Structure formats: C-alpha cells, structure tokens
Amino acid sequence: xxVASIKVSETPLVLYTxxxxxxxxxxxxxLSEWCGHxxxxxxxxxxxxxxxxxxxxxxxxxxxxxxxxxxDNDEDKFAYLRDVVQYRNLLLLEQPNGDFARTxxxxxxxxxxxxxxxxxxxKSKDTTLAAVAAKSEKESAYHIRHSSExxxxxxxxxxxxxxxxxxxxxxxxxxxxxxxxxxDSERGLIDAGIAIDPATLHPQWLKTVTSVVNEATLALxxxxxxxxxxxxxxxxEHLGHxxxxxxxxxxxxxxATW
Amino acid sequence: MATPNIPLxxxxxxxxxxxxxKHVGSLHATDxxxxxxxxxxxxxxxxxxxxxxxxxxxxxxxxxxxxxxxMFEPAESKIYRHPTFYDVPEEVGHM
Amino acid sequence: MxxxxxxxxxxxDRHVEDAARAAQFQARIxxxxxxxxxxxxxxxxxxxxxRQISQHAHSEIVGMLPEGNWITRAPTLRRxxxxxxxxxxxxxxxxxxxxxxxxxGSSREELVDAMLAGKAKYSSIFNYPTLTWAxxxxxxxxxxxxxxxxxxxxCRCSYGPYARAMIRVCKEESFxxxxxxxIMLTLCRGTEDQKAMAxxxxxxxxxxxxxxxxxxxxxxxxxxxxxxxKIKRFSNxxxxxxxxxxxxxxxxxxxxxxxxxxxxxxxxxxxxxxPIDWEEFKQVLAGNGPCNRERLAARRKAHDDGAWVxxxxxxxxxxxxxxxxxxxxx
Numbered sequence: 001x002x003v004a005s006i007k008v009s010e011t012p013l014v015l016y017t018x019x020x021x022x023x024x025x026x027x028x029x030x031l032s033e034w035c036g037h038x039x040x041x042x043x044x045x046x047x048x049x050x051x052x053x054x055x056x057x058x059x060x061x062x063x064x065x066x067x068x069x070x071x072d073n074d075e076d077k078f079a080y081l082r083d084v085v086q087y088r089n090l091l092l093l094e095q096p097n098g099d100f101a102r103t104x105x106x107x108x109x110x111x112x113x114x115x116x117x118x119x120x121x122x123k124s125k126d127t128t129l130a131a132v133a134a135k136s137e138k139e140s141a142y143h144i145r146h147s148s149e150x151x152x153x154x155x156x157x158x159x160x161x162x163x164x165x166x167x168x169x170x171x172x173x174x175x176x177x178x179x180x181x182x183x184d185s186e187r188g189l190i191d192a193g194i195a196i197d198p199a200t201l202h203p204q205w206l207k208t209v210t211s212v213v214n215e216a217t218l219a220l221x222x223x224x225x226x227x228x229x230x231x232x233x234x235x236x237e238h239l240g241h242x243x244x245x246x247x248x249x250x251x252x253x254x255x256a257t258w
Numbered sequence: 259m260a261t262p263n264i265p266l267x268x269x270x271x272x273x274x275x276x277x278x279x280k281h282v283g284s285l286h287a288t289d290x291x292x293x294x295x296x297x298x299x300x301x302x303x304x305x306x307x308x309x310x311x312x313x314x315x316x317x318x319x320x321x322x323x324x325x326x327x328x329m330f331e332p333a334e335s336k337i338y339r340h341p342t343f344y345d346v347p348e349e350v351g352h353m
Numbered sequence: 354m355x356x357x358x359x360x361x362x363x364x365x366d367r368h369v370e371d372a373a374r375a376a377q378f379q380a381r382i383x384x385x386x387x388x389x390x391x392x393x394x395x396x397x398x399x400x401x402x403x404r405q406i407s408q409h410a411h412s413e414i415v416g417m418l419p420e421g422n423w424i425t426r427a428p429t430l431r432r433x434x435x436x437x438x439x440x441x442x443x444x445x446x447x448x449x450x451x452x453x454x455x456x457x458g459s460s461r462e463e464l465v466d467a468m469l470a471g472k473a474k475y476s477s478i479f480n481y482p483t484l485t486w487a488x489x490x491x492x493x494x495x496x497x498x499x500x501x502x503x504x505x506x507x508c509r510c511s512y513g514p515y516a517r518a519m520i521r522v523c524k525e526e527s528f529x530x531x532x533x534x535x536i537m538l539t540l541c542r543g544t545e546d547q548k549a550m551a552x553x554x555x556x557x558x559x560x561x562x563x564x565x566x567x568x569x570x571x572x573x574x575x576x577x578x579x580x581x582x583k584i585k586r587f588s589n590x591x592x593x594x595x596x597x598x599x600x601x602x603x604x605x606x607x608x609x610x611x612x613x614x615x616x617x618x619x620x621x622x623x624x625x626x627x628p629i630d631w632e633e634f635k636q637v638l639a640g641n642g643p644c645n646r647e648r649l650a651a652r653r654k655a656h657d658d659g660a661w662v663x664x665x666x667x668x669x670x671x672x673x674x675x676x677x678x679x680x681x682x683x
Binding site: 041062156255 | 546661
C-alpha cells in the first residue's frame with residue numbers, strides 16, 4: 001500500500017519557488033549523507049552545518065510555495081509526495097557525493113552561483129522571497145568560502161588530490177549551465193521584478209570560479225556543451241534513488257503523522 | 259602505519275560585545291584559515307560567537323604549576339590593592 | 354553524548370609514584386580542587402582518565418552511525434533537520450572529548466588509531482542496529498536519557514578539561530532526549546502500525562540500555578579508585594536504578610510496556626527490575642554484538658577514504674609555509 005503523489009498547480013510563482021526549494025533540499029540531503037563519514041571530524045561538522053542551512057532554506061521555500069498555491073499542500077507533501085518527474089532541482093545538485101573532492105566541487109559551483117543569486121534576490125518585489133534571500137545569502141557566502149578554501153587545498157595539495165579534483169571538475173562542469181537558464185515561465189517573473197535574470201550573474205560567477213580554479217592549479221574544461229532538464233523534471237537516474245530513500249516512510253504509511 | 263598528526267589549535271570566542279575572548283576548546287586543522295572555519299563550525303553552532311581567535315596550541319607559553327607559590331602567593335598579601343582596605347566614613351557616600 | 358563504565362583498574366602502576374606527591378594530590382582531590390593538564394598527577398590517574406575520556410569520545414563518534422542510518426529517511430523535514438543537528442552534536446561532543454583526552458598527552462590520531470584497530474572500547478549500545486524510525490525515538494529517549502544520568506555527575510569530575518567538556522556537552526544535549534521522546538509520543542498517538550513500531554523498538558532497546566550503566570557494583574573492580582579520585586561519583590547500580598525509576602512513568606505515559614513483566618515497585622518507590630543478561634553484555638563488548646563489525650568497518654572506511662584529503666591539506670600547508678619563507682628571504 002503506497003501513498004500516491006500529490007498534484008501541484010504549477011503557476012509561475014509556485015514553480016519558481018519549488019525549483020529553489022528543491023535545489024536546497026536535494027543538496028542538503030546529499031550533504032547529510034556525509035554525516036558520520038567525513039575525512040575528519042572538523043569537516044563532518046562543516047558539512048552538516050551547510051546541510052542544515054540548506055534544509056532550512058528548503059523548508060521556508062516549500063512553505064511559501066504552499067501558501068502561494070493555496071491548496072492543502074505543505075512542506076512535507078512537496079518534499080515527500082512528489083515523484084522524480086515532479087522534482088524541479090538542478091541536475092548538478094542531485095549528482096552523487098562521490099569523494100570529498102566531488103562534493104566540494106559541486107558545492108563550490110553551486111555556492112558561487114547561489115551567493116550571487118540570493119544577493120540579487122534581496123531586491124525582489126516579492127517580500128517573502130526577498131527575506132529568504134537575505135538569510136540565504138549569508139549562508140551561501142560561507143559555503144563559497146568554505147568550499148573554495150578546500151578547492152585550493154585539494155587542487156594544490158598532492159598529486160592524488162589534484163587528479164581527483166580535476167576529474168570532479170571535468171565531470172560536473174556540464175551541469176553548471178542550467179543554473180543560468182531561464183524558461184518562459186520565469187521570464188514573466190523576471191519582467192515583474194519578482195525574479196532576477198540569472199544570465200546576468202554568469203560573468204561574475206565565471207570570474208570567481210576561474211580565479212579559484214586557477215589558484216588551485218586546476219583548469220576548467222574547454223567543452224561548453226551543457227546538460228539541461230532538471231528544472232522541467234528530466235533528471236539523471238540518481239534522483240530516483242535519492243527520493244526512494246527520502247520518501248520511504250511517508251510513502252509506506254498512509255495517513256500517518258510523524 | 260600510524261596516522262600523521264594534524265596540528266592542534268586553541269579556540270577563543272568573544273560571545274558578546276564588550277566581553278573578552280574566552281577559551282572554549284581546541285580543534286585540529288592543517289592551517290590557520292581552516293582552523294578558523296572549523297572553529298566557526300564547531301564552537302558557534304548555537305550563536306555563541308561574535309569573534310573568534312585561533313592560536314596554534316604550541317604557541318602558548320604557560321606558567322609552571324609547581325611554581326604556583328612563587329608566582330601567585332606573593333600577590334595574596336597585598337591587600338592594600340583592594341578598595342576595602344581603606345576606611346572612608348559613610349557620610350562621604352559612594353566612592 | 355555517551356559514556357559507559359568500562360574501565361578496569363590500574364593497580365600495577367600505582368606503587369611507583371612518590372608517596373608524598375600522591376598524598377598531596379589526593380588532598381587536592383579531597384578539597385574538591387580541579388586537576389589541570391600541567392599539574393602533577395599519578396600515572397594511573399592519567400591512564401584511567403585517558404582511557405575513560407577517549408572511550409567516551411569513541412562512543413560519540415561511533416554513536417553517530419546508528420542514528421545517521423536514518424538521517425536520509427527521516428519522515429518529515431522538521432525531523433530530518435533535528436536528527437542531522439543531533440548527530441552533528443555528537444560529532445562535536447566527540448571532538449570536545451578527544452581534545453580533553455589530548456591534554457593528558459596522547460594525540461587524537463593515536464587514540465583514534467587504537468579504536469580503529471579494535472584496541473579501544475566504546476559504548477556497547479551502538480553495536481545494536483536501528484531497524485525502524487521508532488529506534489531513533491527510542492535512542493533519543495532512552496540512550497540519551499541514560500547518558501545524561503551518567504554525564505551530569507561528570508560535570509563535577511576532578512579533571513578540569515573533562516569537567517568543562519562535559520558542561521558544554523550537557524548544555525547542548527538538553528534537546529536530544531526531548532527530541533526522542535517527542536518522536537515516541539507522536540508514534541504512540543499515531544496509527545496502530547506506528548504504535549506497534551514504538552513497542553517493538555522499546556522491546557529491543559530496553560535491556561541493552563540498562564547494560565549501558567556497566568556491570569553490577571559487586572563485580573565492578575575499579576569503582577573504588579575512580580570514586581576516590583572523584584572521576585566517578587555514583588555507582589553503576591545507583592545510576593541504573595535512578596534511570597529505571599525515571600523511565601517507568603514515562604513509558605506509562607506513552608502507553609508502552611517495558612519488556613520486563615516481573616518488574617515491581619518496592620516500598621521505597623524504586624522499580625525492581627529482573628536480572629540483566631550480563632553474558633550478552635560481555636559478548637557485545639568482546640566484539641560479538643549484532644553490529645560491532647559494521648560499526649568498526651564504517652569508521653575505518655571513513656578514516657581510510659579521508660586519508661588523501663588530510664594528506665592534501667597537510668601538503669598544501671607545507672607548500673604555503675615554504676612559499677612564505679621563500680618570499681621573506683627575497
């Protein structure tokens with residue numbers, strides 16, 4: 001007996017909010033997988049802190065999406081009762097943790113974007129999103145600091161750490177383009193001053209990323225073909241496994257409160 | 259093979275404006291930047307901090323506890339350094 | 354935060370100490386003074402504490418695993434955040450405790466290596482599996498509850514760094530037991546399936562939790578020294594009884610049955626429990642619990658998989674240092 005998925009009325013603002021909420025939840029979930037398994041206790045603490053920041057962002061955004069949607073959905077229904085194709089997160093964030101280098105590269109690529117994104121969103125005409133942005137910006141500013149310090153150490157550390165980090169960059173690079181893409185549903189929100197155009201953040205993002213990667217004696221790939229699809233529910237195979245774990249209890253006990 | 263030692267750092271935190279930094283504990287980190295980040299992640303999770311110092315543990319010079327008598331007892335007899343040593347008539351008021 | 358009475362005594366080390374210093378040391382303890390890292394202390398005191406504090410630290414770190422097993426499956430976002438924060442706290446507590454142990458002269462690396470080699474003990478309770486979500490509630494409610502009973506007296510332990518670490522730990526732990534009890538309460542007020550899940554978890558955890566307090570007083574050889582040194586302030590059985598008396602009414606409130614049908618309240622109001630299976634305890638400590646091998650394997654894997662990261666950070670620090678020196682020389 002399984003609990004069925006919910007229906008969501010994805011008006012532009014609901015969809016927009018869910019996309020950011022899903023980003024935060026999925027990356028937060030990935031970071032939480034490290035708990036108890038990090039390379040040193042100090043980093044276990046750091047990864048959990050970042051995971052908790054992201055879970056907090058997800059909860060606020062889901063709650064807001066539920067309010068905007070105005071049905072009887074809530075944060076947990078959005079998180080636990082939507083299937084893979086209903087999830088709207090960036091492909092980058094659902095990629096498995098891999099080794100510590102891969103987790104740090106994923107974190108770094110995203111945080112370098114999120115920090116710019118949330119800072120710009122503080123000027124959103126939507127006061128709730130602006131408030132979430134103000135809080136999230138401080139969190140992502142720390143995430144970028146933390147991950148870039150590690151990228152530099154791993155890149156400029158030993159031969160092994162250099163190779164591992166370069167391979168993570170090479171593998172994850174194709175998922176970075178999606179952060180800057182906009183579809184029709186978002187265009188209207190951008191025009192209304194509720195959302196910002198992420199394409200405008202790209203030059204600054206590239207500058208930050210390039211400078212850290214250079215300092216780390218690493219290189220960005222030449223290939224600029226970018227994967228897309230997460231925003232519209234076309235995910236990698238990894239997300240299904242993540243969700244089957246995340247949702248197992250809610251899906252198997254109809255009508256239960258936890 | 260034994261695991262190589264990562265340097266130890268002492269962490270000092272100023273919890274509120276106007277207070278001095280106070281020793282809160284230690285951690286391991288390979289350099290000062292990572293030590294500072296780790297101190298933030300470990301010792302300020304409940305909003306305990308406004309400012310952090312990290313100091314390599316081996317940079318601290320401590321007094322020798324066996325010299326406690328020589329170091330600290332001479333100060334105990336200098337009661338004239340304390341305000342209660344002096345009599346001021348009550349009618350003078352608070353001084 | 355978990356500790357368990359596992360230590361054996363160090364009678365052999367004691368005779369070598371200078372009697373006058375030992376007497377002076379004992380006088381300081383008797384006067385309730387705190388012993389600090391650079392103070393003179395008997396070798397056996399140092400050894401006992403290093404062992405107890407490091408076991409306590411190992412327990413925190415290994416203790417992350419059974420609960421960590423449910424972080425990715427926590428049934429609501431609120432529960433997920435609370436559980437992640439709680440398991441992270443345990444990591445922090447392990448870290449504070451390793452630091453306290455290090456003030457006695459062993460490095461964290463040595464202590465961790467001993468644990469990974471299977472030479473150091475950690476609390477027996479973490480060698481039991483977490484099978485359902487109710488296990489997370491039960492661990493918070495009972496395991497943390499038992500740990501708090503053990504830990505509060507340690508805040509007044511004679512060794513300063515340990516006492517200070519414990520004060521910090523106890524302050525941070527205050528939400529852990531409540532978190533667990535709230536999970537249990539929600540399950541017990543939920544569907545029939547949920548209530549059955551809660552009862553099943555209690556059935557499995559009850560006896561192992563009672564064992565956490567260590568062997569009964571009449572066979573516990575070392576309590577004398579630890580008590581004399583004010584490392585230990587209550588006996589295993591005293592703490593166990595206190596725990597049982599506090600827990601029975603909570604179980605009644607939840608509507609759960611403690612799996613000890615012979616249990617009865619005596620004239621003093623204490624709940625008398627049935628004999629504990631100390632053979633099981635011995636076996637679990639000896640490495641034969643249901644999850645001993647998995648727990649050690651998980652810690653070893655984290656340690657081994659992280660080696661290249663630690664090496665990279667060390668190598669970078671060296672490079673930076675030599676670059677700075679080269680710059681200064683120019």
